[in-house]
Amino acid sequence: MANPTAAMLVIGDEILSGRTRDSNLHHLAQELTRIGITLCEARVVADDHADIVAAVRALSAGHDHLFTSGGIGPTHDDITADAVAAAAGVPISHRPDAMALLQAHYDRAGLPFNDARQRMARIPDGAVLIDNPVSTAPGFTLGNVHVMAGVPNIFEAMLAGLLPRLTGGAPLLSQTLRVLRGEGEIATAFGALAAQYPDLSMGSYPFVQQGAHGTNLVVRGTNPARLDEAMLRLTRLFG
């Protein structure tokens, strides 16, 4: 059976203006590869209700899972929860269990649990909370959409709690052959070999080291025996 598929939606003006460099996509990609869920597509959109709704609808319909990052804090530009509720056509309200978690958190910190902080307890009807061990304000799963924070250490902590709930497939394995020749020199033979292994994905990634051109040949797939066989043939060709 084919592995489950996924998409990612990164939400935030700060990524598109160049103020912040996103790191959540790279982390999610590595984690999904490890557990055998294929990340097929990613998008970055601004803090704009209509843009988020459209992207959530398109990506959740096209894949088994959609992971989002960003826009679930207490300020006016944190509009992800409302947009995800609108995309699914369900109501959203301050949810008692999320209110209780946050109330206890701010009580412990001796800080007022004001209107802005209460916004973080707004959760679409029917969602399952995602634990936030860093700063309490929860993420949530609604249908196949997993909504998480944008701050990298919180995103990573939420994802670590979420992934064991999901059913992955065979982990995507990869092997790399490092060749001290340019891409253009090995491309024809490499392409011919790749055509004989339609079940594997083969890519080449050039590098320059001390002025010399080299290429990393990467073979990816879920079947270890096929991977070994292809690597053996690659090594005979170029090793």
Place this chain on the structure above:
Amino acid sequence: MANPTAAMLVIGDEILSGRTRDSNLHHLAQELTRIGITLCEARVVADDHADIVAAVRALSAGHDHLFTSGGIGPTHDDITADAVAAAAGVPISHRPDAMALLQAHYDRAGLPFNDARQRMARIPDGAVLIDNPVSTAPGFTLGNVHVMAGVPNIFEAMLAGLLPRLTGGAPLLSQTLRVLRGEGEIATAFGALAAQYPDLSMGSYPFVQQGAHGTNLVVRGTNPARLDEAMLRLTRLFG
């Protein structure tokens, strides 16, 4: 007049598998902000013909410019030029001026100008070449689609040559007020101020320093006088 809009399309299995961390989006975002082109959306897709064609069509139709990175090398997984030609419905062939550039490059290097390397001279009909001062193989502009390499130093060099050709708008300016209070404490007043400046974009970005919560309040816009006025009011509120 509103600034021109743009989208970015990052092409490559290696980004979605987590093997490689994309850095071209962040670089492009910073450069476009500097010259007054608004980056509205970015997507990452795999080395898949149908996916690239669909994304190129959607993003080039929705924005003044589309910038792509990746997939223009000599190997079998480099399929961007063909997909961009297909998206526009124009033929693609080995173009004489690109062939001449590459022939001279490989002659100088004493390397054979073989079939794989000749693939890098395949350019859609009607395109304008984008100079590659690093490794010669050109990018190209077809309509409003600017096709560049994925290797970061080549992407950056191509972009540096391309941008002076494009007409930007007023540069997007930004100012930041660093506040040693949590987001939840300042969110209500910050949101109320933001509502009074619909021509500016205001965002808040939390940080933790030595266990204390702080927030960077960022105001962005193209009118320096409005920006100064909003920052003055922000500073009175929270400074």
